[in-house]
Amino acid sequence: MSEDRRLDVLRAIVEDYVRTREPVGSRVLTERHQLGVSPATVRNDMAALEEAGYIAQPHTSAGRIPTDKGYRLFVDRLAEVKPLSQPQKRAIETFLSEAVDLDDVMTRAGRLIAQLTGQVAVVQYPSLRRSGLRHLELVPTGENRLLVVVITDTGRVEQRFLDVTPGLDDGLLGELRARLNAAAAGKRLADVGAAFERVTVALPPEVRPLAAAVAELVTETLGEEGEERIVLAGQANLARAGMRFEQGLSPVLEALEEQVVLLGLLTEMVADQSVAVRIGHENRLEGLTEASVVSSGYGTDGDTLAILGSIGPTRMDYPGTIAAVRAVARYLSRVLPT
Structure with a gap:
């Protein structure tokens, strides 16, 4: 099986599952995507992906869904991150630049990430x-x-x-x-x-x-260690019908309440102002084993002062979430008081 074709099949499964929230079958893949091969070949590719642990069959006779390992390969092989539109970029810059003080900046940044991703936003205040x-x-x-x-x-x-x-x-x-x-x-x-x-x-x-x-x-x-403050926004997004967690919402909400531990996870993820992604069981925080975390540092003159991110189900729009987190981090760095 062609390695490139297998990645194309996995990418198609991830994109369809994120969009439809339904297991994906071989016939649907060949109808929706220009894979250039027969349904039988796609079935063989899916069988190989399943054997390698990249996809799984949740129910007998059902289609396939990505596993944490499959999402990880998808994210690692992203050819490009979905760019934000020019109106989105202008709206972000305008919305943040209109803030009246630091508290307002942090609140607005959280609201922006939550609105752009439809997930939970976490924004850390600049560390003293x-x-x-x-x-x-x-x-x-x-x-x-x-x-x-x-x-x-x-x-x-x-x-x-x-x-x-x-x-x-x-x-x-x-x-x-x-x-x-x-x-x-x-x-x-x-x-x-x-x-x-x-x-x-x-x-x-x-x-x-x-x-x-x-x-x-x-x-x-x-020099205080215990003064770290964060803004949480968009928790209500978790209650939407599409945000299904096998273990329910309670573990995720409890993890979000553990702000010190949550901040430690984000800090561990981000070494600089690039975007980092943790998927499912890669998160050592128990309540987030069915969630993915996308985070980035922000600051001035290349100096990371704090961290922000987005938390949602593993079935998230990774390119869109990465683009939103990256954009808000960049604009937040620009509008910080100097």
């Missing part, structure tokens, strides 16, 4: 650990309380309170703020501490304790 410091604000809120506002270069805002000695001089506080901003603006976590330390040692002795306390609070905030 990978963000740079854009601005630091120090705001007295009482006799002995100071509000420390950390604004990152991705537009993320974190607020922390610091206990201080009463009677802070506004002029002194303003000078401290200016010096810390000048020293650390734009620097990542690895470099912020050293920059703050240089500022601290150059200050008068009576100001150093306050400067050291602010510096410690900021570096702790940027």
Whole structure:
């Protein structure tokens, strides 16, 4: 059997099954696709694909459906990813560029992926650990309380309170703020501490304790491990009639609720800003063994700041989902605050 022809038959089975949600028979394949061979040859090819584990027969006398292994070969051999139309591209760019702040950007990105794919979208906020410091604000809120506002270069805002000695001089506080901003603006976590330390040692002795306390609070905030936040959108899509899961929806919904574990899966998948695909049992998250995950990193200047993706049944439109995830990741990288 020709290897190329076998791939053509598998591709036709995947495309038909994704579109019709019904097992595919040899007669249907020869009628719908220009395979250039007889139905008997197609049946032989299907038998070989089944023996190799790429397709399976769910019921006696039924057609064939792809297995996880078959979907994997299909995805690995994709000749091209279905491009988005120009109106779709313009709509994505316009919709994201109209966001008013980072929260709005993340929400809009999730809604876009869910609408484009008809599946569940997962969008991670830019990680504080990978963000740079854009601005630091120090705001007295009482006799002995100071509000420390950390604004990152991705537009993320974190607020922390610091206990201080009463009677802070506004002029002194303003000078401290200016010096810390000048020293650390734009620097990542690895470099912020050293920059703050240089500022601290150059200050008068009576100001150093306050400067050291602010510096410690900021570096702790940027270095937090548990601050990762994600947006989920499109969960209602799972309830649509076409989203059939043999084990039901409950395992998938429970997996989506395990956000820390889910984020770990996405992070493990994506090493850079390319698109990665995990199919069925390739997902080590138990509730997603009947699902596929398509994900990509996004960021600025080639630096991956966070991850986004789409989750749906293994019977998904892989070319379309890959194109949607890739497009939103690229546009999100472009509209992030700089």
